[in-house]
Amino acid sequence: MLSRMMKSEPLELSPRRSAGVSFAASLSYNGIRHHFGSKQVLNGIDLVAEPGGILCLLGPSGSGKTTLLRIAAGIERQTDGRLYLNEQEIAGPDVFLPPEQRGVGLMFQDYALFPHMTLAENVAFGLTGLSSRAQKEAAGTALERVGLSARASQYPHMLSGGEQQRVALARALAPRPSVLLMDEPFSGLDSRLKDTVRSDTLQILRETRATAIVVTHDAEEAMRMADRIALLRDGRLVQVGTAGDLYRRPADLFAAGFFSELNVVEGEARGGRVITPLGPVAETNRPDGTDLTVAVRLTGLRLNEAQDGIIGRIVTRRFLGGVDLFTVVVEGIDEPLRSRMRAGTISPEMRDVVVSVDPQDVIVFEKAGNDR
Numbered sequence: 312m313l314s315r316m317m318k319s320e321p322l323e324l325s326p327r328r329s330a331g332v333s334f335a336a337s338l339s340y341n342g343i344r345h346h347f348g349s350k351q352v353l354n355g356i357d358l359v360a361e362p363g364g365i366l367c368l369l370g371p372s373g374s375g376k377t378t379l380l381r382i383a384a385g386i387e388r389q390t391d392g393r394l395y396l397n398e399q400e401i402a403g404p405d406v407f408l409p410p411e412q413r414g415v416g417l418m419f420q421d422y423a424l425f426p427h428m429t430l431a432e433n434v435a436f437g438l439t440g441l442s443s444r445a446q447k448e449a450a451g452t453a454l455e456r457v458g459l460s461a462r463a464s465q466y467p468h469m470l471s472g473g474e475q476q477r478v479a480l481a482r483a484l485a486p487r488p489s490v491l492l493m494d495e496p497f498s499g500l501d502s503r504l505k506d507t508v509r510s511d512t513l514q515i516l517r518e519t520r521a522t523a524i525v526v527t528h529d530a531e532e533a534m535r536m537a538d539r540i541a542l543l544r545d546g547r548l549v550q551v552g553t554a555g556d557l558y559r560r561p562a563d564l565f566a567a568g569f570f571s572e573l574n575v576v577e578g579e580a581r582g583g584r585v586i587t588p589l590g591p592v593a594e595t596n597r598p599d600g601t602d603l604t605v606a607v608r609l610t611g612l613r614l615n616e617a618q619d620g621i622i623g624r625i626v627t628r629r630f631l632g633g634v635d636l637f638t639v640v641v642e643g644i645d646e647p648l649r650s651r652m653r654a655g656t657i658s659p660e661m662r663d664v665v666v667s668v669d670p671q672d673v674i675v676f677e678k679a680g681n682d683r
């Protein structure tokens with residue numbers, strides 16, 4: 312519905328100098344708050360999408376990702392705060408630039424292609440600021456960029472899901488937007504197709520050099536695509552950074568859990584070490600007696616066929632192809648722990664194993680404020 316609203320409006324196009332390449336802008340959210348009725352869904356968002364970069368908005372359902380995108384598009388007007396395109400305020404208490412004047416492109420998960428129009432007509436639709444010859448040329452360039460120029464006269468129903476996605480991308484790119492907004496752009500594709508379409512899209516975004524803001528709820532997808540990831544929870548930014556920042560130095564247990572499956576155990580600082588029922592698992596400079604929450608990635612919980620150490624009893628074992636997934640009960644820990652080990656490392660008849668922890672897969676948080 313969103314994309315149809317956009318398409319019904321003429322797009323105002325600034326003069327373009329280089330075929331198929333956008334002039335990237337920065338888009339800045341400044342103290343953005345938003346309410347739907349009495350419900351607050353965005354709570355003080357400060358965030359910048361850098362020129363030419365790919366920013367992924369990541370978070371669970373209902374965290375406010377789509378609302379942030381709709382505010383950037385001008386389809387929703389924020390309750391409070393200001394939005395800037397480069398230095399220009401485009402939405403704020405006294406300013407509101409309508410969607411068609413913002414130079415943003417939109418691509419939504421249902422693609423919203425018109426079934427009765429050819430691919431070329433679909434892509435040209437909305438380029439109303441241009442002569443019909445220039446429209447055709449722009450549509451042709453955009454279709455060529457996504458590798459579909461040979462099929463320009465075909466109709467959407469003649470295309471696979473992945474090809475339809477590429478047409479939708481071509482349509483969003485045809486006006487050469489300075490910022491491209493994409494809401495779950497791969498969610499309609501099956502998992503095998505998704506990888507190819509995603510990497511093709513990434514390459515096209517790099518070539519066009521548009522600033523892109525991509526909404527996803529899939530951490531791996533964000534890691535594959537983003538230059539920077541903004542992790543949201545309940546309308547607040549939890550953390551912004553590169554995939555490496557968020558994976559290695561998550562701000563809290565919620566952020567850590569979004570990027571890895573975790574075992575969570577209690578710990579305490581003692582003599583410069585983090586002491587847990589699994590033994591000392593990391594170093595710390597926190598004062599003795601500090602209560603800690605210790606997260607151990609599943610790949611970092613090692614099971615060994617050794618004699619000495621902390622004993623765990625295997626309660627389930629699942630073969631997952633390259634790895635075996637175990638659940639293990641360890642004395643002093645209420646919940647069974649989970650471990651991912653290379654398939655075949657532990658012989659099938661083993662029941663009791665020695666459990667150890669790889670310090671690289673340990674993340675330690677102070678207990679206060681660690682609510683999941």
Ligand SMILES: Nc1ncnc2c1ncn2[C@@H]1O[C@H](COP(=O)(O)OP(=O)(O)OP(=O)(O)O)[C@@H](O)[C@H]1O
Binds near residue numbers: 347371374375378
């Ligand atoms: N038009 C609306 N009227 C009332 N509430 C809304 C409206 N649009 C969204 N919301 C609410 O705002 C909150 C944020 O929604 P939003 O769609 O931005 O989240 P999201 O992170 O994109 O979620 P999802 O991944 O499920 O799409 C949700 O609680 C949602 O129910």
